[in-house]
Amino acid sequence: MRSTPRRSPARSWVAFVALALAAVVVACRDPxxxxxxxxxxxxxxxxxxxxxxxFDTDLRxxxxxxxxxxxxxxxxxxxxxxxxxxxxxxxxxxxxxxxRFELGADHKxxxxxLRPNLVFSDGSPLDSQAxxxxxERMLDPQRVPCPxxxxxxxxxxxxxFSEHRAPHVTGISTPDARTIVFRLKQADQTFLNAMAMPFxxxxxxxxxxxxxxxxxxxxxxxxxxxxxxxxEAGSRVVLRRNPRYWNPQRPLLxxxxxxxxxxxxxxxxxxxxxxxxxxxxxxxxxxxxxxxTSQPAWRPFIERKPDIAMYxxxxxxxxxxxxxxxxxxxxxxxxxxxxIARSRNYRIRPLGGLYPPGLPGYDANLPxxxxxxxxxxxxxxxxxxxxxxxxxxxxxxxxxxxxxxVYGQLLQADLARVGIRxxxxxxxxxxxxxxxxxxxxxxxxxxxxxMDFPDPSNFIDTLFHSRNATEEHAQNQSFYRNPxxxxxxxxxxxxxxxxxxxxxxxEAERIVVNDAPWAFMFTPQRIxxxxxxxxxxxxxxxxxxxLRNTWLDLPLRPFVPEARR
Numbered sequence: 040m041r042s043t044p045r046r047s048p049a050r051s052w053v054a055f056v057a058l059a060l061a062a063v064v065v066a067c068r069d070p071x072x073x074x075x076x077x078x079x080x081x082x083x084x085x086x087x088x089x090x091x092x093x094f095d096t097d098l099r100x101x102x103x104x105x106x107x108x109x110x111x112x113x114x115x116x117x118x119x120x121x122x123x124x125x126x127x128x129x130x131x132x133x134x135x136x137x138x139r140f141e142l143g144a145d146h147k148x149x150x151x152x153l154r155p156n157l158v159f160s161d162g163s164p165l166d167s168q169a170x171x172x173x174x175e176r177m178l179d180p181q182r183v184p185c186p187x188x189x190x191x192x193x194x195x196x197x198x199x200f201s202e203h204r205a206p207h208v209t210g211i212s213t214p215d216a217r218t219i220v221f222r223l224k225q226a227d228q229t230f231l232n233a234m235a236m237p238f239x240x241x242x243x244x245x246x247x248x249x250x251x252x253x254x255x256x257x258x259x260x261x262x263x264x265x266x267x268x269x270x271e272a273g274s275r276v277v278l279r280r281n282p283r284y285w286n287p288q289r290p291l292l293x294x295x296x297x298x299x300x301x302x303x304x305x306x307x308x309x310x311x312x313x314x315x316x317x318x319x320x321x322x323x324x325x326x327x328x329x330x331x332t333s334q335p336a337w338r339p340f341i342e343r344k345p346d347i348a349m350y351x352x353x354x355x356x357x358x359x360x361x362x363x364x365x366x367x368x369x370x371x372x373x374x375x376x377x378x379i380a381r382s383r384n385y386r387i388r389p390l391g392g393l394y395p396p397g398l399p400g401y402d403a404n405l406p407x408x409x410x411x412x413x414x415x416x417x418x419x420x421x422x423x424x425x426x427x428x429x430x431x432x433x434x435x436x437x438x439x440x441x442x443x444x445v446y447g448q449l450l451q452a453d454l455a456r457v458g459i460r461x462x463x464x465x466x467x468x469x470x471x472x473x474x475x476x477x478x479x480x481x482x483x484x485x486x487x488x489x490m491d492f493p494d495p496s497n498f499i500d501t502l503f504h505s506r507n508a509t510e511e512h513a514q515n516q517s518f519y520r521n522p523x524x525x526x527x528x529x530x531x532x533x534x535x536x537x538x539x540x541x542x543x544x545x546e547a548e549r550i551v552v553n554d555a556p557w558a559f560m561f562t563p564q565r566i567x568x569x570x571x572x573x574x575x576x577x578x579x580x581x582x583x584x585x586l587r588n589t590w591l592d593l594p595l596r597p598f599v600p601e602a603r604r
Contacts, residue, residue, distance in 0.1 A: 041108040041472065041514075042348055042487030071311040073336035077599055078572030078592025086291050088591035090573070092317045093298035093306045095440060096468035097273050102256040103240040104177040104185045107514070108472060109489055112237055113584035114276055114297060118160075119240035119261035120285075122151050122219075123231060127577030127588070130493065132231050136165075136241070136262065136285075138217075146226040146535070151234075153217040159243050160266040160281045167213035173241040175200065175208055183252055186476075186512045187238035189504070193227045193532075225533045228540065232492035235581075264290040264587055273300050291576075291590040302440070303327075310568065316591070318568045325384055331568065336600055346565035346583070347397045349390060349498065350487035352435070352450070352558040353475065357518045358482045365423035367555035370483075371409040373416040373457040376560055379449065387561040393498055393548050395562035400495035400544045407552050409559045416457040428458020435461045436475055436484040438468050446485070476513045486516065492581060495544035500528050503551055519556035571598060 099111050106115040124135040134140060137151040157165040177185050178201050191197055195210025210222040223230060233239060241262060247255045257270060264286070265278040279294040298306075298315070307327040310318040323331070331337050352370065360366045376389035391408025394401045420428060435450060437443045447463040454461055461483065466474065475484040491497045501507060505525050507515035524547055531543035552559070565583060569575065572595055576588025 040112050040489050040491050042350065042489045072334050073600070074340065074571050074598045075311075075313040076570065076572060076595040076597065078574075079594055079596065081592050084291055084574075084576070084590045085592070086590070087293055088593050089294040089296060090292050090317065090586060090589060090591065091296045091298070091315050092586075093301045093309070093315055095301055095303050095306065096438065097300050098270070098276060098297070099469040099472060100256045101259045101267065101270065101276075102183065102252065103237040103242060103259075103261070104183045104187075105256065105512075106237055107186045108468070109584070110297075110468070112582070114278070115237050115240070115259075115261075116582055116585060117263055117265040117278055117290075117295065117587070118259055118267060119237060119242075119263040121235050121237065121240050123235040125235060125579060125581050127579060130580040132235060135235075147223040149221045149223075149230065149234075151219045151221075153219070154285055155217065157262060157285055158283050159241075159260050159262050160283055161243070161246070161260050162283060163243050163246070163260075165241055165262055166216040167219045168216070169244070170219055170241045171208075171211050171213055172244040174211060174239070176242070176244050176247065177238055178208060179203075184512045185238060186514050187233075187236060189500070189506055189514075190229065190233035190236065190238065192506070193223045193225055193230070195222045195224050226535060227533060228535070229492070229494055229496050229532060232494060232497070236491055265295065268294070275299055290587055292586065295586060307331075310570075313570060316570050316573050319566060323566065323568075325382070328384060328386065328566070336598070337568070340569055340571055342567045342569075344565050344567075345395075345397050346563045347395050347490040347493070348487055349393060349395050349559060349562055350387075350485075351390075351560040353484045353486045353517045354556055354558065355479075355482045355516075355518055356520070356556050357479055360423070360425070360429060361482055363423045364554055365419040366425070366429065367558075369416040369419035369423070369457060370454065370459060371416075371555045371558035372412040372419065373459065374409070374450065374453050374558055374560060375411040376409075377411065379561060382449075385564075386566065387563045390559050390562045392552050392559055393502070393557070394495055394544075398490065398493065398495060398498065400541050400548065402545055402548070405552065406549055409552065409555070413457050420458055425458065429460070432460045432462045433482055434464045436464045436466060436471060436481050438471050438485075439465045443485075450485070475516050476511065478508070478510050478513065478518060481516075484516065489583070490581060495541070495548070496528070496532055499544060499547050499551065500532065503556065504528050517556035519551075519554065521550065521554065524550050 094110050096110055099108060100106055101115055103115045103119045106112050120136045122137040123132045126133045136153060138154045140151045142149055159165055176182050178188055178197055180201060194208060196205055196208045199205040200208045212220045243260050246260055259267060264281055264284050266281045268277040268279045270276045276297040280290055303324055306318060309315045354361045354367050356362055380387050380389055391410050392405040437447050451461055475481045488498060501514045503515055503519050505520040507513060508518045508520060527543060527547050531540050534540040572592040574590050579585035
């Protein structure tokens with residue numbers, strides 16, 4: 040899914056100032072050297088309470104057919120269930136709305152049996168026919184602009200339906216009210232993963248038709264553990280427990296409040312005051328991170344784990360001069376990734392390719408990896424015919440925020456050293472997504488990608504297959520097209536031999552790195568900080584903001600140092 044672009048403090052004098060400020064913060068400013076509250080001391084789950092979290096961006100949509108950025112997906116996942124989900128302990132796909140599922144002997148037929156008596160949060164029934172109507176809405180570009188239809192294009196008849204050459208998708212059938220059968224044109228090694236993505240979540244199509252897509256995106260009805268109470272644009276989203284949820288054991292929380300567009304330093308201050316219950320890396324400046332980790336009382340409540348994500352600069356291959364591969368390579372080799380990692384206190388690690396560590400196919404010795412090499416960058420510019428650097432200035436799009444300005448300065452300095460001058464263009468996250476995914480609109484953008492499912496196809500198919508370079512809502516936001524790569528990816532998607540399949544994806548990554556439609560930069564370490572009374576339960580191995588198993592150890596009491604989880 041499209042990541043909310045992360046921001047990094049600049050190095051040199053900026054890094055020095057940040058570290059100096061951190062020292063002052065640790066020594067003088069921090070009024071909360073310990074948490075304010077502990078829990079009641081329970082060791083088993085309890086129901087009740089409202090969890091308060093925050094993001095520094097605004098919410099774009101609550102329509103599962105359109106949600107494909109980190110924040111929208113986080114909220115949509117709590118309003119909607121899918122046929123399958125991931126087991127928190129094993130990472131394997133398991134039934135969710137489906138009671139059971141099976142794969143046919145031909146490896147092209149999938150049968151799902153729904154749980155009995157499923158209903159949407161408004162009480163309307165969810166049977167197999169309602170599921171099919173929802174699926175066809177998602178696959179019809181004239182009904183809703185869904186960025187995820189490529190995950191389902193191997194369903195028999197999906198292309199004819201989406202092009203309005205057939206009234207229905209012939210590869211989806213409903214033998215009875217609880218059974219859905221999908222028939223594929225070819226065996227697809229990613230199809231079951233796609234059935235755990237929010238795009239496939241059922242929605243009440245009759246309600247959508249009555250109120251329209253825009254209203255549904257603001258006031259959705261789903262079949263998930265929570266339902267929408269209200270959405271105050273730019274301010275907050277409030278969810279409450281769905282009393283009609285099919286699993287009476289979940290959710291444990293009474294509700295979730297997402298504070299929106301809250302600056303990171305304000306998030307951290309509110310977290311310290313216990314006005315927020317959970318914070319992550321988005322809430323931590325370098326100074327705040329150093330302040331928190333210097334306090335012994337906070338350390339037990341900090342969790343660090345690798346984030347299977349990639350960040351970098353997306354380069355529009357259709358817009359001159361970036362339609363020249365040598366210019367793209369010059370930009371890619373001009374960025375000092377090691378210095379960026381140092382400036383972030385090594386909360387990130389340099390990444391010279393597409394696949395991050397932890398993803399199948401990751402190659403620690405990737406040939407041609409994008410490493411800092413200013414001499415190579417200048418040579419590539421000369422090869423492109425720009426002996427004295429690129430003429431003019433070129434716009435780099437970033438999301439709004441004070442830290443983004445510093446991050447933009449970092450890139451400006453690196454690129455200027457090799458003769459590429461850029462100016463910074465800031466936009467709210469919804470506008471950023473709209474413009475960077477529109478053809479011929481944005482030349483350079485700082486962006487990222489988080490794993491939707493643990494397979495290299497999720498990164499390389501989505502970001503670089505030409506079928507995803509659409510006029511609008513393009514996931515291939517570099518608008519990169521390579522017929523040889525497309526053919527290789529199409530073969531890899533259906534290849535049954537896992538070792539051969541991974542080798543094909545590694546070959547595909549080498550093609551992309553050589554053509555440089557992105558300047559790959561880093562992969563982050565995800566940091567989660569929670570109040571002592573918050574218990575996350577089992578983490579989703581894929582969806583990092585999943586709160587389905589979270590519970591609060593209420594009532595609160597003043598913090599005591601021996602309070603541990």
